[in-house]
Amino acid sequence: MDLIFKERTYMKAAICTSYGSPEVLQIQEILKPIPKDSEILVKIMASAVNSGDVRVRSLNVKGILKVIMRLVLGISKPRKPVLGTVFSGVVESIGSKVSKFKVGNKVFGMTGFSFGTHTEYIAINQNNNILEMPQNASFEDAASIVFGGQTALYYLSKSKIAYKKNAKVLILGATGSVGSAAVQIAKYYNAHVTAVCSADGEKMVSELGVTDVILYDKQDFSQHSGRFDIIFDAVGKYSKKQCRHLLNSSGVYVSVSIGYASENIKQLQQLKEMFEKLQIWSGLYLAVFFVIHVGAVMVGRVVLQLDTNFYFGAAGINAFPFNLFFIPYYTLAILSFFAHIASIHAQKMKIRILRITPSIQSFIIICIGTVVMMIVFYGLTNKFSGVSIPKEYQILIGK
Ligand SMILES: NC(=O)c1ccc[n+]([C@@H]2O[C@H](COP(=O)([O-])OP(=O)(O)OC[C@H]3O[C@@H](n4cnc5c(N)ncnc54)[C@H](OP(=O)(O)O)[C@@H]3O)[C@@H](O)[C@H]2O)c1
Numbered sequence: 086m087d088l089i090f091k092e093r094t095y096m097k098a099a100i101c102t103s104y105g106s107p108e109v110l111q112i113q114e115i116l117k118p119i120p121k122d123s124e125i126l127v128k129i130m131a132s133a134v135n136s137g138d139v140r141v142r143s144l145n146v147k148g149i150l151k152v153i154m155r156l157v158l159g160i161s162k163p164r165k166p167v168l169g170t171v172f173s174g175v176v177e178s179i180g181s182k183v184s185k186f187k188v189g190n191k192v193f194g195m196t197g198f199s200f201g202t203h204t205e206y207i208a209i210n211q212n213n214n215i216l217e218m219p220q221n222a223s224f225e226d227a228a229s230i231v232f233g234g235q236t237a238l239y240y241l242s243k244s245k246i247a248y249k250k251n252a253k254v255l256i257l258g259a260t261g262s263v264g265s266a267a268v269q270i271a272k273y274y275n276a277h278v279t280a281v282c283s284a285d286g287e288k289m290v291s292e293l294g295v296t297d298v299i300l301y302d303k304q305d306f307s308q309h310s311g312r313f314d315i316i317f318d319a320v321g322k323y324s325k326k327q328c329r330h331l332l333n334s335s336g337v338y339v340s341v342s343i344g345y346a347s348e349n350i351k352q353l354q355q356l357k358e359m360f361e362k363l364q365i366w367s368g369l370y371l372a373v374f375f376v377i378h379v380g381a382v383m384v385g386r387v388v389l390q391l392d393t394n395f396y397f398g399a400a401g402i403n404a405f406p407f408n409l410f411f412i413p414y415y416t417l418a419i420l421s422f423f424a425h426i427a428s429i430h431a432q433k434m435k436i437r438i439l440r441i442t443p444s445i446q447s448f449i450i451i452c453i454g455t456v457v458m459m460i461v462f463y464g465l466t467n468k469f470s471g472v473s474i475p476k477e478y479q480i481l482i483g484k
Contacts, residue, residue: 233262258320260286
């Protein structure tokens with residue numbers, strides 16, 4: 086016993102010392118867990134504070150629910166003092182009966198009512214709600230998609246979104262953890278999304294690709310003229326009565342205020358696959374875009390001996406003054422290609438190279454990439470016969 090005690094080490098954790106405002110949270114040292122036979126020990130790299138943590142910490146509920154929550158969670162403070170339900174991290178050690186994970190695996194998951202992720206390490210059974218992280222996800226990406234993602238998947242699967250072709254979906258509260266995940270999942274299923282959010286959230290929602298946005302602080306969404314196949318109240322502030330007239334005859338209403346979203350490994354697997362597919366599609370789109378453009382230039386200039394690319398040539402706009410447009414056009418295309426690569430680099434790169442910060446590295450990628458590509462491009466299409474200013478452009482330098 087003495088030996089075990091001496092071997093135990095400590096870790097930092099955010100401890101909820103009583104119910105109340107965020108100040109009740111204190112960083113304290115607690116014992117680092119030791120994984121049991123079927124458990125893995127995860128070094129937590131990222132976690133998130135979600136609405137569930139806020140509700141438990143503040144006990145911000147009304148009436149009899151407050152009494153029930155105290156009985157369930159703890160009378161004067163949470164019985165499980167380390168809050169946090171989501172995590173991503175690296176497997177540091179495994180129990181003797183663990184077969185699903187190896188040391189060094191990057192994993193993500195959700196502990197639900199067991200809480201305990203606002204700390205440095207967690208010991209968790211290998212069969213719980215935990216999986217290897219999506220490829221290409223950062224630790225922050227992986228930890229932040231779980232809570233809203235699993236909840237949104239639970240409710241949207243109740244609405245049978247996967248079986249409704251091109252469904253029209255209204256998402257109320259589209260900027261929250263649940264709502265923003267619901268927007269992305271609905272779009273994944275090719276739904277047409279209309280989002281309800283505040284004016285402050287408009288930019289974020291449009292970045293998620295939503296074009297139909299109703300600002301609840303400026304407009305009354307219930308006056309909308311459209312009819313929807315699915316209405317998802319992802320904030321729990323709207324009743325079915327308020328929405329009924331916006332549903333079409335077979336429309337479905339689901340709300341976070343009805344029932345409890347139970348999380349399971351199947352949802353986590355789905356989230357992982359969705360995340361990976363979205364990344365692949367975005368990369369594939371960029372690659373196809375680039376190949377088509379390079380192909381059009383090579384066919385136009387090298388094969389057909391035109392002074393332009395194939396599709397400008399085919400459209401008959403390859404002569405002055407239209408050709409003045411080509412160089413800025415391709416400069417912009419190449420620039421946007423490298424801007425895309427550089428922005429991914431800025432997000433994923435965590436270390437300095439030769440003391441250069443990731444954001445400066447990204448800037449260098451844009452500059453060098455664009456200049457090198459333009460030289461290669463120009464050289465290829467002019468058969469490397471030297472770089473000279475095309476005669477139509479000489480008017481720009483006063484010749
Ligand atoms: N049943 C379950 O199992 C379950 C699971 C998870 C969450 N929930 C519940 O679901 C709700 C949302 O959770 P969350 O984690 O997504 O919360 P969150 O991240 O805090 O987001 C709430 C969002 O709602 C928006 N909002 C506030 N009032 C609104 C209104 N009147 N109309 C439209 N949008 C409004 C807020 O944006 P603005 O401030 O810009 O308006 C905010 O973006 C919470 O009540 C939570 O308790 C239930």
